[in-house]
Amino acid sequence: MASRRFVTLDQDDTADGCLHVVVEAPTGVHYRQQYGGTACRQGRVEGFLVPLSGPDAAAALRRLFEEDLGGVGTWGHAWPEAERARLRGIVESIPYWVSDGHTEERGALSLDESRISEADEAWVPVVTPDGPGVLVWPNSD
Secondary structure, three states, X not given: OOOOEEEEOOOOOOOOOOEEEEEEOOOOXXXXXXXXXXXXXXXXXXXXXXXXXXXXHHHHHHHHXXXXXXXOOOOXXXXXXXXXXXXXXXXXXXXXXXXXXXXXXXXEOEXXXXXXXXXXXXXXEEEEOOEEEEEEOOOOO
16 A cells, blocks of 8 residues: 655744645645635645746736735635635736657646635645646645
């Protein structure tokens, strides 16, 4: 039986401003993330970690969740269309590079609206060119 590994993201609070997506896949590696602002929820997802570049998107996500939504988590949030469209636009602005080992091509993320109820600060369900995943960044609390 293969052993499972657990990796806690941003355990020492040094990754401020970094964006990652965990693409869901049966890797045996489980990434743990505190999310939800001061609600301090604990999430876990199995897959592989992809670092992303998107400083403007990171700032926009922080504004949306920490300032506009109050930084207290969005458990049970109704996600009115205007907020959903804003989140969708931020997510779609983040480049996701796809490679077959020989060439690289810029892809895009999209908000996984079938899982919008799971969206919270530092934990947003997305669809990547490699499959479903979770967009994560350091939680503000």
